Each structure stands twice: as C-alpha cells, then as structure tokens.
Amino acid sequence: MERYTxxxxxxxxxxxxxxxxxxxxxxxxxxxxGARSVQSEAAMQIFRNDDHPKDDSDGR
Known part of the structure; x- marks a missing residue:
C-alpha cells in the first residue's frame, strides 16, 4: 500500500x-x-457601561 493511500x-x-x-x-x-451564568455574562459584556441609550442626534 502506498503511503498516500x-x-x-x-x-x-x-x-x-x-x-x-x-x-x-x-x-x-x-x-x-454551570455554563449559563458565564455565557450570560459574556453576552451582556458589551452593555456593561451603558446607563442609558446613546443620543443619536448630531446637535442640529
């Protein structure tokens, strides 16, 4: 048998x-x-510094 085969x-x-x-x-x-708490924390990590929605108006 060949090496490739x-x-x-x-x-x-x-x-x-x-x-x-x-x-x-x-x-x-x-x-x-036990993974539910770890995954929930990871999912919400991007929102941890948000106290309120960002104001989308540009001041005009």
Missing amino acids: LLRHLADSWGLLSMVVFFGGITLWIFRP
Whole structure:
C-alpha cells in the first residue's frame, strides 16, 4: 500500500472520528449545567457601561 493511500484511509476514518469527538466535546462543554451564568455574562459584556441609550442626534 502506498503511503498516500494509507494516510488517506487514516484521515477518512480516524480523522473523521476525531473531529466528531471534538465537536461533541465542545457541544457538551457549551451546554453544561454551570455554563449559563458565564455565557450570560459574556453576552451582556458589551452593555456593561451603558446607563442609558446613546443620543443619536448630531446637535442640529
């Protein structure tokens, strides 16, 4: 068996398996029970210094 064919078969089988396991791990990490507060804080971080809506008028 040629080296290219061997590497291609390994990438097709084990590469796909490793990507699926990685995706599953990331998905489980994001949806774990204790992650809600961290994600909520990250989502609201851009608004932390806003006390009121910005005035869009340019003074004219």
